[in-house]
Amino acid sequence: MVFAGILIIIGAVFLLKNLGIVSAEAWGLIWPSALIVMGAYMLWKKHQWNMWKDRVWRKLE
Structure with a gap:
């Protein structure tokens, strides 16, 4: 969905x-x-994934 918006x-x-x-x-500025x-969006999504993964693993332990 995000990729389509970027395109x-x-x-x-x-x-x-x-x-x-x-x-x-x-255009040189855009x-x-x-x-x-x-890049910032990709880092933010990675951070969100790690937070979710940590919560799930804590509950499973």
Whole structure:
């Protein structure tokens, strides 16, 4: 679900760039920011998974 949303956002940015609404300078700022956001999201999801896994194992012990 998240991957689909990311693809939609990337497609929208490319469309805006082709229509001349987003300049090349803005694109130079957007794509590194998108990578940072995606990396932070992956770290957050990993943290959530570890918290859930720890709770389950504590209950099973």
